Every structure is written in structure tokens, then in C-alpha cells.
Amino acid sequence: MSKRLTTTAGAPITDNQNSATAGERGPLLMQDYQLLEKLAHQNRERIPERVVHAKGWGAIGTLKITGDISAYTCAKVLQPGTETPMLARFSTVAGEQGAADHERDVRGFALKFYTEEGNWDxxxxxxxxxxxxxxxKFPDFIHTQKRHPKTNLRSPTAMWDYWSLSPEALHQVTILMSDRGLPVSPMHMNGYGSHTFGLWNEAGERFWVKFHFKTQQGHAHFTNSEAAEVVGQSREGYQEQLFGAIEAGNFPKWTLQIQIMPETEAEKTSFNPFDLTKVWPHSDYPVMTIGEFELNQNPENYFAEIENAAFSPSNTVPGIGASPDKVLQARIFSYADAHRYRLGTHYESLPVNAPKCPVHHYHKDGTMNALGQRSGHTDAYYEPNSISESAKEGGLQEPPLKISGDADRYNHRDGNDDYSQPRALHDLMDENQRTRLYANTAEAMAGVPEDIISRVLVHYDLISPEYGAGIRSARSKLSEMHDAAD
Structure with missing residues (x-):
């Protein structure tokens, strides 16, 4: 037997095809509350899209820990044998919700683990x-990736002007313009926590950590021309491939690896281990495999489970913490704040964001508060009180951070080597990879004023004379091709 169609208040709907009118040819009746409800809800079906990472694809799965790192962390989610339900969302950075999936861009790699001690994102x-x-500099950088206020088009000039004045960006730009800047699907790319995070163990000892998720499907990438052909057929290639693979039972997997650094060693490294533009050399801090995650279930409703999903570095659990990484420190605020604006004050009460463990707090009222008081007792809406059983729990606090230095606005470009690591990456590439790197970079410079290109090429020369020369040669070839076409 079919289910009865109702209004949102539960009243039965007897006709879902025809509006109520004053006669067959007369005007609508304002008393047709069913029509008004239907139109009003349609007007409100869209919520603000994410300012960045608007276009995304997601799935549900499980994290399994096989290695033993109890010497480094007391986090229950990272103990050997633990299996934790999770949600993953992949995304592009610059494109809007309607953008094509196969664009050259950095991809977001956001993971939510529903642990017994709360959600870890x-x-x-x-x-x-x-x-x-x-x-x-984050708002400024993102402005260069979005649309020009007058033309309403993407602006390569803004992008390269910013990069030409920000040499710390060139390590990431090198990756973006390399083969890995255009993965064929979400399953064929690695994921990284990117930031340096903190771990601490039962003894209160802290370690710094980098998280890596290595694809078990292997790396696969498109050239710009190959991606253009794909986009000509479908703008939803990533969604089709991720959804289709899981529906067919081809569950993608990633291997979880970490790098570990003792807390006090951060003061001795030749590079700043909290600098988001730097990697930790594997020769000094080798990766160790501790587990894997598998995505094995598609969401039943994309909007409810992926669009409403809210990830934030502020969601952490005992045994895992932040670090002095400046960008991470800012994201701890900005991500949760963005969700409160986009989804509402109590966004973490939405099913996809709600922890699977008991939740008690003193947050009061506000939009979307459908569950009322969460302290455990009606009369306990403040703290401290002599009523509620919800109280702080000792023994779970993070050990104190050992930091020296005066509070000031330090110039983040002073004394930093922004060329060695992109040079090392460039030198790792074979001849064919470099050729594609130069060509992709040259293509991305099309239409950019020469004074900006000259300024940025100085940085490429400082990375490697071969790098700068390769881009110049690729630009010359592009110019010859355009002249021949004319």
C-alpha cells in the first residue's frame, strides 16, 4: 500500500496536480495553503554554497587501524584493531556547484570519523x-581563484599576479601544474591532512604528526586536452565514477600512513615543521603504515548527507590536537564559523554531522535547536550548577604546549626558503613529466600581462634555471601554434 501524501504538518493532500481557483478560468485562492506551502518550500530549497570547495562528491565507509601507535597517542580511534564509521567528501577548490568536475585544481579531501569519543574531522x-x-592571506588568495568583479570571469591575471608576489605558493603551484593537478577520479588521488597536527600519549608526551592517505587504486591523470574532451561529454565525471564504482561493488581504499616527530625536535629542524608550504623529508621522518579506509556505501540523499556535511579542524578527540601551524589555527575558527552561517547555529545536530556518542553541553536556543536543552537536566541551563550530572572530565586534557617567543606580527616571508622544496619536486620528475609541467604552466599564463609573467619567471629561475627555461620554451611553442592557426 502506498504511503499517504501529506503537508509538512501531516494533513492529507487530496490533489497534488491542481491549484484551487475561483472557477475554471478564475484567479487562484489565497486559502490554498497546500499550493503556498509547496511554492514557499521551493523558494527555500537552496542554501548558501560553500565559499570554497563548493563542488563535491562523497561516500560512506570505515576506517580500520592495523598498526600500533599507542606509544604516540591515546586516541581510541587510532588504537590497533579499531574500526570507525566515517564519511568522506572530495571537492574542487575554486569551482562553484555547477562547475565541471574535471578542471585543473587542488582537490579537497575531507574525512569525518564518528568515534566513541566524538567526531574527529x-x-x-x-x-x-x-x-x-x-x-x-587566505581571503586574498581565494579572491584570485574566484570571478573578477567586473567581467564575472575567472582571471588568470589575478592568479599569476598574486603568485608572482607570493613565492611561498610555488611549491603548490608546481604540484597543481604537474600531472597530479588533474586526477581522473576521486579514487585515483592521494589525500593529506596537509597541516602538522599533534598527538599525545597516556604519559602526556606530545608528538607532531603528518597524516597521509595513499590511494590503493593507483594514480591516474588527464592532460588538459583529455579533460576537455571529458567535460564536453559530462560535467559530472567525478560524481559518476565515485557513485558508479561503489554501486558496482568496486569499493575504493586508501592506506593510512603517518610521519612522527618528537615535540622538542621541532625547534631543531632546518625548516619550519609548522609551515604549510613545506613537506617533511621522508628520509628524516619515514612514513609508517597504520591502517586503511574503505568507501563502501553511497548516500541515500546527496543533499542531506553530503551537502549538509560540515567538516572542521575544531572537531578533534582526546589524543589528537592542533599544532602552532598558523593556517590550521585560523581554520579551527573559520571552518566552524562558515558552517554556522551556511547551515545554522546547531549544524552539528543534523544527522550527518551528529556524533554517534552521547552529547551534553550548555549551548542554548538559536536556529535549528530541535532537541532542546542538552545538558541532561531541564533546570541545568548554566554551569557550574548543583543539578546536572554533566560536568567536565579530568585526565583528558592536552599537555601544555612548549612555545617560546614574543607575540608580534612576524613577516612570514623573511628568512624562508621557498625554492628548495619545489626544486626537489621538479628534479624528481622525469623528462616527460617536466614537459607536461612546463606546458600546463604556459597554458595557464595565457592572456596574462608580460610584466607579471616576467616577475613570476624570476621565481621559477630561482627554483631551477631549467624550470624557468622550460616554461619560456613552452610559451614560445604556444605562441607559434597560435600564429599558425591565425
């Missing part, structure tokens, strides 16, 4: 570094 990218090391 690891919100990273498919790259181990990013374009900036100071969050003060």
Missing part, C-alpha cells in the same frame, strides 16, 4: 602543501 587536500603559510 581531518580536513585536508590531495596535496601535502598549500599556497600560503599565513592565514591572513
Amino acid at each position: 581531518l580536513v585536508g587536500n590531495n596535496t601535502p602543501v598549500f599556497f600560503l603559510r599565513d592565514p591572513y
